[in-house]
Structures are given as C-alpha cells and as structure tokens.
Amino acid sequence: MMSKKQLYIVIVGCGRxxxxxxxxxSRDGHSVVILDIDKSKFENLSAEFSGFTIExxxxxxAVLKQAKIDKADAxxxxxxxxxxxxxxxxxAKKIYKVPKVMARIFDLKREEVFRQLGIxxxxxxxxxxxxxxxxxxxxxxxxxxxxxx
Amino acid sequence: xxxxxxxxxxxxxxxxxxxxxxxxDVTIINRENAECKWLARTLKATVVHGEGSSLQILEEAxxxxxxxxxxxxxxxxxxxxxxxxxxMCFHVAKTMALVNDPDNEEVFSKxxxxxxxxxxxxxxxxxxxxxxxxxxxxxxxxxxxxxxVTEVILEKDSPVIGKALKDIxxxxxxxxxxxxxxxNLIVPGGATILEVGDHLxxxxxxxxxxxxxxxxxxxxxx
Numbered sequence: 001m002m003s004k005k006q007l008y009i010v011i012v013g014c015g016r017x018x019x020x021x022x023x024x025x026s027r028d029g030h031s032v033v034i035l036d037i038d039k040s041k042f043e044n045l046s047a048e049f050s051g052f053t054i055e056x057x058x059x060x061x062a063v064l065k066q067a068k069i070d071k072a073d074a075x076x077x078x079x080x081x082x083x084x085x086x087x088x089x090x091x092a093k094k095i096y097k098v099p100k101v102m103a104r105i106f107d108l109k110r111e112e113v114f115r116q117l118g119i120x121x122x123x124x125x126x127x128x129x130x131x132x133x134x135x136x137x138x139x140x141x142x143x144x145x146x147x148x149x
Numbered sequence: 150x151x152x153x154x155x156x157x158x159x160x161x162x163x164x165x166x167x168x169x170x171x172x173x174d175v176t177i178i179n180r181e182n183a184e185c186k187w188l189a190r191t192l193k194a195t196v197v198h199g200e201g202s203s204l205q206i207l208e209e210a211x212x213x214x215x216x217x218x219x220x221x222x223x224x225x226x227x228x229x230x231x232x233x234x235x236x237m238c239f240h241v242a243k244t245m246a247l248v249n250d251p252d253n254e255e256v257f258s259k260x261x262x263x264x265x266x267x268x269x270x271x272x273x274x275x276x277x278x279x280x281x282x283x284x285x286x287x288x289x290x291x292x293x294x295x296x297x298v299t300e301v302i303l304e305k306d307s308p309v310i311g312k313a314l315k316d317i318x319x320x321x322x323x324x325x326x327x328x329x330x331x332x333n334l335i336v337p338g339g340a341t342i343l344e345v346g347d348h349l350x351x352x353x354x355x356x357x358x359x360x361x362x363x364x365x366x367x368x369x370x371x
Binding site: 059060061081082084086087088090091094095107109110113116117 | 202224225237
C-alpha cells in the first residue's frame with residue numbers, strides 16, 4: 001500500500017467512467033462522494049466502493065452543497081453532457097475554489113475554448129484517437145511490414 | 150440590431166415576433182427540425198437548425214456580427230455555455246440567459262454572464278408584491294431588480310387626495326414619472342393636485358418602494 005494523503009473527492013456522473021473512477025479512488029483509500037440524477041446508475045459501483053452516493057441534478061446549487069463541494073479537495077465531472085460538465089466544473093473552481101477540478105468533454109472545439117478558462121478538460125475521444133494513431137503508425141514502420149505501401 | 154435567440158416553444162416564437170416588430174434582425178437557433186421549419190415559415194426569420202452551444206452553429210447564425218444573444222433553453226447548463234462561447238469566441242456584446250433554477254442566477258453572474266434572469270423568481274416576487282395590494286399593479290423589475298416601475302391607483306381613503314405633489318413628502322430615490330387620469334396621460338409637476346382614481350406610474354429603488362406605497366396609500370403595513 002502506497003502512503004499518501006487521503007483526499008475528499010466529489011464525482012459527478014456514475015456512468016461507466018464515473019463508476020470506474022469512484023471504485024478505484026475509493027479502493028486507494030480516498031473519501032469519495034458520487035452524484036447521479038438516475039439512482040439505478042449506482043448499480044455500476046462495485047464492492048470496492050465504500051463512499052457515499054447522492055441522487056440529484058448537480059446543476060441545482062442545492063445538490064452540490066449537499067455533496068459538501070466547499071470541502072472537496074478534488075471534483076471530477078463526467079456526465080454524458082459536455083455543457084453540464086463545463087458548468088459544474090466552473091462552479092467548483094470559481095465559486096467553491098476546489099483546488100483540483102477536471103471535466104470530461106466530447107466536443108474537441110469546445111474543449112479548446114474552456115481550457116483557456118483554466119478548466120482541466122479531458123477528451124476521451126482525443127486520448128483514444130492518439131492511441132489508435134500511434135499504434136497504426138508503429139505498425140506501418142515495423143520492418144516486417146515494409147511491403148505495405 | 151442583430152439578435153440571436155436560442156431555444157424553442159412559444160417563448161421563442163413570441164420573443165422573435167416582438168423583436169421583429171421593433172425592427173430588429175432576429176436569428177433563431179433551434180434543435181428540432183420540424184419546429185425550425187414552422188418558425189421559418191411563420192416568422193420569416195432566419196432559423197438555424199442545431200445545438201446553440203456548437204461553435205459551428207453559432208457561426209452559421211452570424212454570431213460574429215450579432216449585437217446580442219439570448220439563451221432561453223430549458224437547460225441552465227446549455228444557456229451558460231451558449232453565452233460563454235458567444236462572448237469568448239465571437240465577442241457578442243450582450244449575453245443574456247434564462248435561468249431555470251433561481252439559485253443559479255447568482256452563479257451565472259459570478260461566471261460573467263451580463264444578464265441572467267429567472268422567471269421563477271420574477272413571477273414569485275410579482276405575486277408576493279401584489280398580494281394584499283389590489284390597487285398596486287404592474288411591478289416591473291428593471292436592470293436586474295435595481296429599479297421598480299410600479300403603478301399605484303389612488304383610492305378614496307388615500308392620504309394624498311387633494312394635495313399637490315410637492316406637499317406629499319415623496320421619499321428620496323423615487324419619482325412619479327407620469328399620471329393617468331381618465332385615460333389621459335399627464336406628466337406631473339410639483340403643483341399637480343392628486344385626485345381619486347389617478348393611476349400613478351412610479352419609478353423607485355427596491356429600498357424606497359415600501360415608503361412610496363405608505364405615502365400614497367396610507368397603509369403602514371407595506
């Protein structure tokens with residue numbers, strides 16, 4: 001077990017990515033609260049998860065307050081909606097001064113704009129795209145594939 | 150003036166119709182194909198089909214030359230991002246957003262939207278302010294509620310009947326802008342004598358509205 005500081009982390013969105021992060025971070029010993037509008041999404045959480053769940057729309061100020069966002073060390077917004085992620089992460093960063101704020105963004109053009117606002121945005125499309133590209137470029141440059149034009 | 154309106158339903162239809170009647174150029178962005186066709190046919194406005202929070206759609210709607218953008222979708226997050234993109238990428242001078250959750254009004258202003266208004270809050274404050282004062286009508290908050298326009302009808306028991314305006318001790322930061330007497334508009338002066346049935350159009354700050362109503366109606370509970 002690595003020795004590290006225990007963080008209070010708020011995660012918004014309990015889909016595949018949100019629940020993956022919540023399970024791993026909870027297992028690492030962090031204190032995790034996860035939010036989703038749809039209660040059935042909490043079924044994605046595994047036995048590794050020992051944090052709290054809150055059912056509600058994080059766009060409503062009252063819901064983020066209930067999650068004690070003002071006390072959070074980190075906030076990760078991974079709902080399926082870009083605009084929701086952008087709004088929630090701006091609220092966390094600008095209003096509640098959460099030290100570490102990250103948002104998942106699908107639209108690459110929008111990602112560029114909001115990165116300028118100081119929001120740490122992560123695009124699963126560009127990350128997956130880079131891996132695919134690197135792999136296909138390696139394939140082309142391998143000596144045994146020289147016959148490929 | 151070029152205005153872009155993002156959203157749908159009756160609200161967008163009537164807003165666009167009102168703006169057009171004032172001679173503004175209106176462009177509507179709407180995500181429903183069928184509604185776009187209907188709006189384009191009924192209003193003769195430019196209608197762009199797509200997401201208002203997409204840079205490409207904003208560009209197609211002429212955001213570069215727009216003077217104002219009004220985001221009135223039912224989703225606060227979309228309204229916020231539409232206004233922020235219009236401001237940051239196209240330098241639209243006025244960005245206005247409808248806020249569905251009244252608590253988000255403060256959030257929007259902290260995140261730099263020039264005007265955010267909550268219909269829930271406006272309607273509830275209208276009802277609150279009107280309840281109990283049937284002779285006080287038509288409260289319009291202007292400039293995000295910093296100014297109130299209020300119409301007060303003088304009844305028989307009003308303490309100001311028969312008095313000249315200069316003698317009624319009207320509070321500071323308030324003004325009687327006009328007076329409607331038997332359907333005639335009068336711009337009042339200090340010597341104007343008040344009569345039963347006069348409709349006074351007052352302009353006040355939120356702090357002075359209570360005092361104004363007390364002076365005009367004699368009601369100490371206001």
